[in-house]
Amino acid sequence: MIDNGFEPKILAFCCNWCSYAGADLAGVSRLQMPPNLRVIRVMCSGRVSVEWVIKAFSSGMDGVMVLGCHIGDCHYIDGNHRTKKRFVLLGKLLGALGIEPDRLCLDWVSASEGQKFQDVVTKFTSRVKELGPNPIVAA
Amino acid sequence: MNCDFVLTTCPYCGCGCNFYLQVIDGKVVGVVPCKTHHVSRGTLCIKGWSAHQFVHNENRITEPLIKKDGKFEKVSWDEALDYTVRRMLEIKEKSGPDSFGFLSSAKCTNEENYLLMKISRGVMGTNNVDHCARL
């Protein structure tokens, strides 16, 4: 972890059935992680509005994660299909506006992938640290 | 059914942006900025876009009202005007001309604004007169 003193604020939307459960498993397995992450629980990643993520970046979040079930595992059949399409698109729109798409992480973590949750969060935190503070809110 | 586009000037301020009121069967349903007007060239500010909304609004006052024991009651124009004049002179007598302030409106014509200035200065003897669209 590059330690340039900057501690990014990271927000993650986790779905109740898979990624939130994966996060719980990471907790039960005591997998240590950087403390920058705050999780908001939703029933399905399909509920995560693109507008929320835009609001998060607008209000100064340095990185936002949307973590759902793997395609095909969605508790609601194909709620996460919409998630994938929306946030692949948002990544492109952010890029068009000059916000590094790497500040948005879209990934799939199943209820049994505590290890993957730790990896995804740790890698994303260091990547956002590299990118530096949210350019929108800065200067 | 008929649908007309009536060119008019925005009443809100002095800029003079022009737009069309879209009127369907006698009811104003929307605003279309006039693209060929040399001032606004097809654009409006937030007030221009919503300038038409007061026309059919149910809260719009359409008759003179006087509050009698806490409730507004409809009155005739004569009664309203007599009451206003009587009270203005009483207050001027009691508290002097400068106790008054007159605020005109962009929705009035220039002539009406001139007349209000005359009342405040000539009749009431005060300089406290202003106008909300003084951009």
Place this chain on the structure above:
Amino acid sequence: MADVRVGVFICHCGTNIGGVVDVPSVVEYARALPNVIYAENNLYTCSEGGLASIREKIAEHNLNRVVVAACTPRTHEPLFKNTCEDAGLNRYLFEFVNIREHCSWIHMHAKDDATEKAKQLVAMGVAKVQWLQPQQEYEGDVLKASAVIGGGIAGMTSALSLANQGYEVHLIEREKELGGLVKSVNRLFPTNVDADKVITPIIEKAKANKNIRLHMPAELKDVKGFIGDFDVTIYENGADNVIKVGTIIVATGAQELKPDGFYNYGKMDNVVTQLDLEGKLKQDKKWIDDLAGVTMINCVGCRIPERTYCSRFCCITAIKNAWILREANPKAKVVVLHRDLMAYGVEFEEYYRKAMEAGVLFLRYNLDKPPQIIGKEKPEKIKIHDELTDSHLELPCDMVVLTTPLVSARDNEAVSKMLKVPLGDGMFFLEAHLKLRPVEFATDGVYVAGSARWPVDITESISQGYAAAAKAAIPMSSGKIKVEAITSFVNIGECIACGTCVLACPFNAISVVDTDGKMHAQVNEAMCKGCGTCVATCPSGAIQQKGCTDQQILCMIETLAGGL
């Protein structure tokens, strides 16, 4: 916010949280949060003492919102919601904050950061709880009647089980007679009992049962409605007939693969499938005496790239028939060529050894050196490459039996569209969860049993039939279903009936309706699962989800953004 009075209960969980997070300072911090009337920490909030404290403080401080910061809502949320309800507080005016799995346990070496994080998580919880509204759970009636689609062994088992529990059962069968695949089988492994001796009594019982209305032959045309109130339209005696039921069990079974293009099947006489052989054995057995040799080739048309799965019990069928042929004509050379032999369990392993002792020859073959049938109109010899000895064998063989897998029934796609249930690999029906909900669909009120889900033998079909019946009986016995109040709702004034949410809903639970002249979307609470996908597709926020409105989430984001 109209007089919100929040109580915050922060748990030590012994040292699990308290060992890392400075809980008292978080309680202090929580007291200063908006509308927080009372805050305390407990050693174990989920203990009887902790729960009692919540009940007392709700009454004592007239609290109308509760936030508990402890472990994970996935395990303890119901417990705390019930506690609030016991204290007379609507169970939906509650927010759970995870400061154990998501905080103390994963930041054990960063105590200050963990405490700071816990404070923010509590602040986010308190921000959200202000906007929560009391909710009533939707209650719907469940008709005490079930429709079982498919009159095979699985379907009949479910039908009889439900009928014997007193429920009205509509058994819908497409063919002219009940029994399904088992009707065309000669003997049944592992006891070699005559198939008809097993299936016929079940058919008689099904026909005789006064609670079972038999619709045969009848074609499934359409299914409308939701758990408790399905309208099942079937085409019977030349007319459409609508049956009203509370639950549906899919037991449409599967069919044997006819392996065209493999080993001259269909082009050469005496090259048959196991099911064809069963039919021949059912008629008479004289022809076996003049058999010189029979070769069975297993795994034909499966465990190949196009069809990767193993059909589980075709090996046992091959062993059964090989053994029967061997017993009937000890001189005949009976060979079973396999690519692996599935003989799991006590009976099957025993069965396999007995067949070997009876002289059946088991040889392993490999796809890249397949057996060759020698003969013009019908097989005379078979050339086999034996992997073990890496040598070629030529054996007399005047009949080749191809052991093929069960494949999904041809109209699964149509049925799945009618019932709006998904199909998995190989176009078999996909159950809600492999381990946790094996005989149910994600769509409530619809269950599945037998080979419709994937190839199973008779014992498994029967047990799944009973399981599906037991599951279907749950809503029907109570006659009521309660839907958790996390469903979507539409603000009619804001909705322009553009239909976007209707398309986005994975469960078709939304429709555009006309309420005294105004067109708008309407959510069917019994069908809505509360995933919220529709809410995220609506640009104007006219549709929202109870317990997860935009307002409730945005204030959490603002709390977080402001807080750091």
Place this chain on the structure above:
Amino acid sequence: MIDKVRQIISDLLDRGEADAVLALANEHGNVQPYLYKKGDSLDNLVLWPKYSMGPIVQSIQNADPALKLAVVVRGCDDRALVELAKRNQISLFNVRIIGLACTEAEAKECACAHPYPRSIDVGDKIDGIVSSDELAEVSGKDYGGRLQFWKDAFARCIKCYGCRNGCPLCICEDCVLEDDAWVKAGEIPPPFPIFHLIRAYHLSDKCVECGECQSSCPMDIPLTSLYAMIREEFSGLFDYMPGADEDRKSPLVTSLEEEPIREGTA
């Protein structure tokens, strides 16, 4: 060109195939949308500057759904009507399209890539403008450069809602951009980028490149370039063009089976 349009309009009205025709008219020196009825003089008919016809058709149909309406449309209006019909805001059943292709100059005005309707009654199809120099300049920048460009551009925004009001496909009854939870009242300019990025996302599967947003913007914010980039990103991900086909559902709404993301982009 204009005589041909006049001919079509008068035929439609005289033969009763249309009760009214929506087109443009030059009245006392200013050009306005005009609803021609049978017997009206067509002398004042003009074709430019273009007005957004979608919302006007919608308001007319709300007042009289049975009216047999013909409308002179360019490519963008044609596509806008399709998208409005797709979302149950209008019905194309009673609408007779008179397709007008844009000229080179007209296409350059809105930097339009598809300056022609699906079926052309008047004018000839020309190749669209693929990129404007302003668009090229912005997309050439790196992230920091782009961000600065858009920050400066949107700093001029006076939140007049002109871009939304002018847009034929901003059809919400209650816009989130006027909701305090999303955009605080009285904050001018509205916080970057929430206002414009939410609208850009909402239009990403609807924008028919009519350019009305920029032509309604009093502060000359380069919205045409912004939406050109949005469309480019969207069509890069999905094989879908807004307004091309009334029966094609938006990819953002359907499942991956119904409308997948293009290979190699996700």
